[in-house]
Each structure stands twice: as structure tokens, then as C-alpha cells.
Amino acid sequence: xxxxxxxxxxxxxxxxxxxxxxxxxxxxxxxxxxxxxxxxxxxxxxxxxxxxxxxxxxxxxxxxxxxxxxxxxxxxxxxxxxxxxxxxxxxxxxxxxxxxxxxxxxxxxxxxxxxxxxxxxxxxxxxxxxxxxxxxxxxxxxxxxxxxxxxxxxxxxxxxxxxxxxxxxxxxxxxxxxxxxxxxxxxxxxxxxxxxxxxxxxxxxxxxxxxxxxxxxxxxxxxxxxxxxxxxxxxxxxxxxxxxxxxxxxxxxxxxxxxxxxxxxxxxxxxxxxxxxxxxxxxxxxxxxxxxxxxxxxxxxxxxxxxxxxxxxxxxxxxxxxxxxxxxxxxxxxxxxxxxxxxxxxxxxxxxxxxxxxxxxxxxxxxxxxxxxxxxxxxxxxxxxxxxxxxxxxxxxxxxxxxxxxxxxxxxxxxxxxxxxxxxxxxxxxxxxxxx
Amino acid sequence: xxxxxxxxxxxxxxxxxxxxxxxxxxxxxxxxxxxxxxxxxxxxxxxxxxxxxxxxxxxxxxxxxxxxxxxxxxxxxxxxxxxxxxxxxxxxxxxxxxxxxxxxxxxxxxxxxxxxxxxxxxxxxxxxxxxxxxxxxxxxxxxxxxxxxxxxxxxxxxxxxxxxxxxxxxxxxxxxxxxxxxxxxxxxxxxxxxxxxxxxxxxxxxxxxxxxxx
Ligand code: HEM
Ligand code: FES
Numbered sequence: 283x284x285x286x287x288x289x290x291x292x293x294x295x296x297x298x299x300x301x302x303x304x305x306x307x308x309x310x311x312x313x314x315x316x317x318x319x320x321x322x323x324x325x326x327x328x329x330x331x332x333x334x335x336x337x338x339x340x341x342x343x344x345x346x347x348x349x350x351x352x353x354x355x356x357x358x359x360x361x362x363x364x365x366x367x368x369x370x371x372x373x374x375x376x377x378x379x380x381x382x383x384x385x386x387x388x389x390x391x392x393x394x395x396x397x398x399x400x401x402x403x404x405x406x407x408x409x410x411x412x413x414x415x416x417x418x419x420x421x422x423x424x425x426x427x428x429x430x431x432x433x434x435x436x437x438x439x440x441x442x443x444x445x446x447x448x449x450x451x452x453x454x455x456x457x458x459x460x461x462x463x464x465x466x467x468x469x470x471x472x473x474x475x476x477x478x479x480x481x482x483x484x485x486x487x488x489x490x491x492x493x494x495x496x497x498x499x500x501x502x503x504x505x506x507x508x509x510x511x512x513x514x515x516x517x518x519x520x521x522x523x524x525x526x527x528x529x530x531x532x533x534x535x536x537x538x539x540x541x542x543x544x545x546x547x548x549x550x551x552x553x554x555x556x557x558x559x560x561x562x563x564x565x566x567x568x569x570x571x572x573x574x575x576x577x578x579x580x581x582x583x584x585x586x587x588x589x590x591x592x593x594x595x596x597x598x599x600x601x602x603x604x605x606x607x608x609x610x611x612x613x614x615x616x617x618x619x620x621x622x623x624x625x626x627x628x629x630x631x632x633x634x635x636x637x638x639x640x641x642x643x644x645x646x647x648x649x650x651x652x653x654x655x656x657x658x659x660x661x662x663x664x665x666x667x668x669x670x671x672x673x674x675x676x677x678x679x680x681x682x683x684x685x686x687x688x689x690x691x692x693x694x695x696x697x698x699x700x701x702x703x704x705x706x707x708x709x710x711x712x713x714x715x716x717x718x
Numbered sequence: 719x720x721x722x723x724x725x726x727x728x729x730x731x732x733x734x735x736x737x738x739x740x741x742x743x744x745x746x747x748x749x750x751x752x753x754x755x756x757x758x759x760x761x762x763x764x765x766x767x768x769x770x771x772x773x774x775x776x777x778x779x780x781x782x783x784x785x786x787x788x789x790x791x792x793x794x795x796x797x798x799x800x801x802x803x804x805x806x807x808x809x810x811x812x813x814x815x816x817x818x819x820x821x822x823x824x825x826x827x828x829x830x831x832x833x834x835x836x837x838x839x840x841x842x843x844x845x846x847x848x849x850x851x852x853x854x855x856x857x858x859x860x861x862x863x864x865x866x867x868x869x870x871x872x873x874x875x876x877x878x879x880x881x882x883x884x885x886x887x888x889x890x891x892x893x894x895x896x897x898x899x900x901x902x903x904x905x906x907x908x909x910x911x912x913x914x915x916x917x918x919x920x921x922x923x924x925x926x927x928x929x930x931x932x
Contacts (some may be wrong), residue, residue, distance in 0.1 A: 349797075434868060438884055441866030441930050451932060452771065460772040464780065464830050467772040558792035558814040558833060558861075559871035560883045576866070577885045581903040592932065597901050598866055661886040 284323035297520070305523045306502035306516035308396075308631070313388035315527055318488065320381035327374040328477060334361045337473035339428065339466055351555040354428040354469050358550050368546055373538050375547035378420045380538065382568050385413045393616070393644055397501045403617040405494045410613050411486045415480060417568060422476040424566075425462075426469065431553040433463050434563045436472075442576075442602035447593045463556060503631050564658065574657030575601035578673050624667045638692035646685040653677040736900035778819065780828030782923070787817030789834055789911070789918040790825055790857065798825050800917045803856060806838040811873030812891075814861060814878060815838070817920060831929040833861035833869055834909055835880060835891075837916060843878075843892045849909035851925065856918065858909040859895045863887055865902040867930035880906070903931050 287293055305311075341350040344359060356554035362368040389409060392398050398406035425436035440462040443454035454462075459471030502514060517523050553561065565573050579597040587593035634641040657673040659665045788800050792814040798847045803813055810833040816827040822897050841855040848857060859880070861869050868884035879898055880889040887900035895905040907926035 434884070437868060439865045444930065444932055445866075455771045460774070461830075464828065466775075473770075558816070558827070558869060560869040562872075562883045573885075577899060579901060581865075581897060581901050584903055594932070596931070646769055678874055 300496075301520035301524075302518045303496065303515045304514045306500050306514060307523075307526075308503055310391045311500070312530060313384055313391055316379055316384040316531060317388055319531050320377045320384060320538075321484070321488065322531075323377045323538060324374060324381065325481065327370050327377065328481075330370050331361065331374060332477050334367070335426065335473075337426070337469045339463075339469050349555075352428050352469075352557055354426060355550065355555045358429070362550070369539065369543045372545070372547045373542035374542070376538055376542045376545075379566070380414070382416055382420065385409075385416055386568075389413060389613075390644065392541055394634045394641060395501070396620070396628060396637065396640075398617045399620050399628040400617070401498055402494075402501075402628065405491055405498070406617050407437070407614055408456060408487055408491045408494070410610065412484065412491065414610065415484050415487065419476060419480040420566070421569075422472050422480060425472055426476065426571070427548065427550045428469065429548075429550040429553040429555060430557050431561050431563055432550075433556050434560050435565055437462055438563075438565070442598050445594075445596050445598035446603055447587070447595055447599065448590065451592070454645075501538045501629060501631050527623060550672065565637075567655075570658040571651045571654035572602055572606060574654040574660070575605055577660050578657050578670050578677075580670075592631065635692060638689050638696070641692065642685045642688035645688050646681040649684040650677065650681040653680050732786055756875075771812040777828060778822060779826055780832075781819075782829070783817040783826065783832050783834075783909075783920060784819075785920055785922050787826070787920045788820050789815040789920065790818045791837060792816045792827060792833065792851075801836060802916050803853070803913050803918060804840075804916070806836065806856060808838050808840065808855070810837050810839075810875060810878060812871075814869065814871060815858070815918075820919075828833075830867070830869070831860070831862055835861045835870060836858045836892050837880075839892055841857070845893045848892060848894050848908065851908050851921075852914040853911050853918065854892055855889050856911065856913065858911045858918070858920070859891060860906045860909065860924050862906070862929050863902060864904045864906060865900070865929045870906065900911060 284293070334357060336353045338353040340353045342353045342356050343350050344356045358371070360367075361371055392406065392409065421436075421439055425432050436458075440454055440458050443457060444450045446453060457471070457475070459465055459467030459469075462468050497516060500516075502516065517526075545629070564570065576598060579601040581597055583597045583600055585595055653673070653676045656668065657677065660668050660670065662674060782866065788867075790798050790800050800818070801813060805812060815834040815836050816825050817832055817834065818825045834856045836856065837838070839855045839857065841849065841852075844852055844855070844857065851857075859870075861871070863870050863882040865882065865885060865887050868882050870880045870882045870887070870889060872881035872883050873879075874881050874888065877888070877898070878892065880891055880895075881887070882889075882900070882902070885901050887902035888898040889902070889906050890896045890898050895908055897903075897905060903924075907924040907928055909924050910921045912921050913919070
């Protein structure tokens with residue numbers, strides 16, 4: 283069998299070329315893999331859902347409910363009634379959370395260890411695009427259950443899309459299939475984007491990301507330079523790395539099913555179908571910071587450029603589009619602002635402690651997101667102390683203070699020596715070769 | 719064979735050398751052809767792409783509110799039944815309503831922009847402009863938040879304000895739906911009403927365009 287295939291496909295060469303490629307090992311390298319695993323779980327559970335979901339807002343009668351409800355909502359009730367149906371839905375939702383969280387942590391790892399530097403700028407950009415696309419897919423899927431909560435959340439997204447000057451209304455009409463809610467095209471449009479087109483885009487990006495990674499080789503911990511200068515220290519893709527990943531995948535699946543089964547996500551029955559009133563919604567955690575910004579930007583932040591029709595720059599546009607876009611563009615540009623290294627290619631991980639400016643900036647950026655997230659809780663019971671002006675103060679002051687405190691602490695601990703690479707003592711006798 | 723090719727090439731070059739003007743024109747024609755092709759493709763793509771914007775279909779359920787419509791309960795046990803003024807509690811909270819066509823009895827709940835908030839306040843609290851479009855202490859407003867389009871369905875009893883659950887926009891029903899606090903850019907427009915036969919009836923369209931401010 284192997285020989286038959288080998289004669290036709292030259293498996294031996296594939297094995298030697300690709301599967302024996304060496305991968306360095308470090309626990310933070312698994313963050314990217316966890317992102318990939320969540321995507322695989324999303325596709326598998328998503329396929330199950332598509333086979334039972336009905337993308338329509340036609341009113342249908344459901345046994346046990348007096349008023350007719352939309353077919354999409356009814357089909358979710360049906361899915362929930364299937365054996366493990368509710369669990370599959372819950373796992374789909376939880377994997378979305380995990381995918382976004384893992385992608386974000388993966389990005390932080392790359393940032394803090396300097397792995398985005400030349401020659402890996404392209405993969406840094408692709409990585410950020412993937413994070414954005416993933417969040418967009420999650421948003422587009424959110425309305426599909428068509429319960430009152432999901433509809434309200436999506437309606438806010440529709441409003442933000444419409445707030446873009448000049449083009450916003452057209453963009454929103456195309457993305458949401460008309461006014462949301464209220465158009466019979468809403469759910470079919472969102473459905474097709476969510477289950478087909480955006481996942482395809484994501485798959486393309488993932489493929490590109492991995493190809494580039496294999497071509498450029500992985501960065502590796504610094505000790506590898508001492509042990510085997512100029513070489514990559516790690517384990518072969520197959521069988522060792524594959525086995526590790528396989529085991530990790532199984533553990534991952536076990537854990538998401540445990541979480542998904544134990545804590546059912548998005549109980550549509552509790553929210554009920556579309557109704558005239560608005561429930562008290564909060565978006566999922568990864569949107570909370572934008573939601574916080576929307577709450578604190580006052581209505582006076584508005585001006586109109588009376589050119590053509592609709593040049594309005596309103597508060598929703600600033601909070602929902604401009605600030606996130608600035609952060610996004612800033613993140614994309616990071617690799618082009620690293621002056622520290624010369625023209626050398628980055629092959630080894632950098633220690634966060636050796637780059638106090640970058641590390642402190644990263645922590646300050648996180649603080650900014652956390653403070654904005656906190657602003658999302660303005661007006662909640664128990665949060666009366668948080669006024670809009672205090673939220674502004676925190677958002678501006680805390681990141682700045684954080685930067686200086688973090689910088690100062692790192693300097694106090696590592697002194698002026700941070701530019702020097704740490705001395706690594708070799709214990710074994712193997713790696714005495716002179717430095718390349 | 720190779721000789722021939724070389725000769726051919728030589729001839730082509732010789733030809734070009736002979737008359738550079740011909741060469742330049744040929745290049746211009748080619749470039750123009752490519753340009754026209756690309757532009758045509760883009761234009762036709764846009765034309766096809768315009769089909770991605772759905773057509774608005776007007777049905778009896780999503781026709782805009784009109785003068786003479788009767789306000790009915792949008793939800794609850796009395797859904798689709800006319801709101802009787804006596805059932806409104808003084809000092810709120812608001813009741814969410816849809817307009818009903820008095821001739822066909824079709825409830826126009828298909829368009830969220832038809833959502834109406836009805837609330838009964840102390841008549842002396844109403845500003846003169848608001849009182850003009852009110853029926854006694856009963857006032858009606860568009861229910862769609864001017865900020866991002868949520869239905870303004872919460873009520874702050876201490877200040878007698880409408881509150882939008884989405885980003886805590888506060889509107890004052892005694893003062894033309896003025897924004898008291900929060901992000902909404904404009905007041906929610908008032909709906910002129912009268913009370914007749916124990917029903918609440920719209921006497922005109924909203925005083926301004928309802929719906930999220932675009
Ligand atoms: C790529 C990343 C994906 C993310 C982040 C994601 C996220 C989500 C989210 C947040 C929901 C709402 C679930 C709920 O509230 O119950 C949802 C629903 C849904 N998704 Fe996905 N999804 C992804 C991929 C897919 C794929 C590839 C498919 C199909 C092949 C799919 C099919 C569905 C279906 C049918 C629903 C509606 C059923 C339901 O809401 O339970 N999804 N998705
Ligand atoms: S949608 Fe009403 S305050 Fe934002």
C-alpha cells in the first residue's frame with residue numbers, strides 16, 4: 283500500500299522535505315495551534331448546525347408557543363431538542379470565544395517576543411487580518427438564532443456600519459441584506475456570509491499563514507543559538523510534533539465539550555423571539571471595549587461635511603469605527619517601526635524583560651482596552667461611582683501611568699543591562715562550536 | 719531552425735527600427751484596449767453588485783405610520799388590541815405600541831421605525847410645545863433610539879425619563895423627547911395624538927423623521 287502510493291506520489295520525498303521539518307518547542311507556541319483547533323471545531327460543529335438550521339424569518343407555528351415565531355428561531359429550538367444538539371450549539375459558541383482569545387494571546391506572544399520582525403512582517407499582517415476576520419465571522423453568526431438578545435446586539439452593529447460617512451448605508455445594506463431587523467433578506471445574507479464566504483476567506487488566510495511560517499521557519503528560544511548555532515533545535519513535524527499536536531487537539535476537544543456541556547451558551551429560550559422591547563444587552567467580551575467607547579463619546583462629537591449626501595461624522599463613527607481602525611492600522615505598522623535591530627533576520631525569541639519599552643507599551647495598550655471595557659459597565663447596578671468623566675480620566679491616565687511604572691520596575695530589576703543578551707551557561711559538552 | 723528564429727527576430731527588430739512611430743501607436747492602441755476592458759469589467763461588476771442591495775418591498779405590515787392610525791399594544795396579553803387611555807398609569811412606565819390601519823385593521827409592526835412609546839404624565843409637567851401634540855397628559859414618541867436604533871424600552875421613574883437599554887441614552891418625554899444624557903444625537907420625534915372613542919389615534923406623522931440618525 284505504502285509502496286503503491288509512494289511510486290505515484292513520491293511520498294518519500296514529501297516525508298523528507300516536509301514532514302521531517304524541525305519545529306522548535308515552547309509552550310507559548312501552542313497558542314497558534316489552539317486557535318487552529320478552535321477553527322476546526324467550529325467548522326465541524328458548524329456543519330452539524332447548518333444541516334438543521336433554517337435561514338429564514340418566515341413566521342411558523344411551534345408547538346407549545348401561542349404566537350408564531352420566525353423559522354430561524356424555531357429551528358434553533360429544534361436543534362436544542364436533538365440529542366446533544368444544545369451541546370453542539372454551545373460548543374460552537376464557546377469555540378468562537380476560545381478562538382478569538384487564543385488568536386489574541388498568540389498575537390501578544392509574537393509581539394512580546396519580537397517574532398514579528400524582519401522577515402516575518404507579512405505573517406504579522408496576515409495574523410492581524412485573521413483576528414479581524416474571525417471577529418467579523420463571530421459577529422455575523424451572532425444574529426442567526428434570531429432571539430431578541432442576538433437581534434438587539436446585531437442591530438447595534440448595523441447602526442455602527444451605517445454611521446460611516448457617505449458609504450455606511452450602502453455597506454450596511456449589503457452586509458445585512460437591508461435594514462436590520464425588518465428585511466426578509468437579513469438572515470439569508472448573514473447566513474451565507476457566516477457559514478460560507480467568511481470561513482473560506484479565513485481558510486485561505488490560515489493556509490497562507492502556515493505556508494509562510496514553514497518557508498520562513500519558526501523563531502526559537504535563545505538557548506538554541508548556544509547549543510547549535512545557525513540551526514533549528516526542535517522535533518520533526520512527524521511523528522513527534524504531530525503526535526504532540528494530536529494529543530493537544532484531543533485534550534482541546536475534551537475541554538470545550540466539558541465547558542460547552544457544563545455551561546450552555548446563549549440560551550435562546552430564555553431570551554425569547556423578536557419582540558418590541560429591548561433587553562438589557564451587553565456584547566460578547568471582545569466587543570465590550572468598543573461598547574464602552576460608544577457609551578462615553580458624547581453626542582456633541584459630531585460634524586458634517588455638507589458635500590454630496592451624508593457626510594456625517596457622528597459619535598458612533600468615532601467610537602465604533604475610527605478608534606478601532608486606528609488601533610488596527612497601528613498594530614499592522616508595528617514591524618515597520620522596530621529600529622532596534624539592524625538589517626539582520628530575526629531567528630531567535632527576544633526576552634520581554636530585555637525590551638522594556640516595547641513590553642511596557644504592550645501592557646499600557648492592554649490597560650487601555652481594559653479601561654474601555656470597564657466603561658462598558660457604566661450605568662450598571664453597583665457601578666454608580668463610574669461616571670462618564672471618570673471613565674475618560676481612567677482611559678487616558680491609567681495607560682500612561684502603567685507605561686512609566688512598568689518601565690521603571692523593569693529598569694530597577696534589570697538595570698541598564700537590558701541591551702545585553704543573557705549569558706547562558708552550557709551544562710552539557712555538546713555545543714562547543716564557535717559562534718557563527 | 720535556430721537560424722531561422724534568429725533571422726525572424728532580427729527582422730522584427732529591423733521592422734521596429736524602421737518606423738518607431740508605428741510601434742508607439744501600436745502600444746497606445748493596446749493600452750487603450752486594456753484600459754477600456756478593465757473599466758468595462760469594473761463598471762459591469764458594480765452594476766451586478768448593485769443587486770446585493772435588497773429592494774424594499776412595501777407590504778401592509780411595514781407601511782409607514784399615517785394620520786388616523788390607531789395605537790395598539792405591540793406585545794403582551796393585549797397584543798394587537800387598541801390601547802385604552804384608562805389603562806395607562808400616571809407617571810409611566812411607557813407602553814410600546816404599533817400603529818394599526820383603521821380601515822384594514824392591519825397592525826404595522828413590520829417596520830421597527832413604526833414603534834411608538836406612549837406614556838401618561840402630569841399634564842402640568844409638559845412643556846407648551848409638547849402639550850400641543852399631547853392628549854391631556856398622554857404623549858407619544860417614536861420608539862427608535864436616535865443613537866444606534868435600539869427600542870427605547872426602559873423607564874427611569876425618579877426623573878420620568880425614557881431610557882435606552884443599549885447605551886443609556888435618556889430622553890425627556892415632557893420636553894419634546896429632548897436628550898437628557900447619553901450618546902443620542904437628537905431628540906426622538908413626538909407623535910401628535912388625540913383620544914377618541916377610548917382609543918389613541920395619530921393625528922399626523924411624527925414631527926420629524928423617526929429612526930436611527932444616519
Ligand atoms: C470561523 C469561525 C466561526 C465563528 C467565530 C463562529 C461563531 C458563531 C457564533 C458566535 C454563533 C452564534 C451561536 C449562538 O449564539 O448560538 C454562530 C452560529 C452559527 N454558526 Fe458559526 N462560527 C464560525 C464558523 C462557522 C462555520 C464554518 C459554520 C458552518 C459550516 C458555522 C455555522 C453556524 C450556524 C449554522 C449557526 C447558527 C446556529 C446557532 O446559532 O446555534 N459557523 N457561529
Ligand atoms: S442605541 Fe440607544 S443609546 Fe445607543
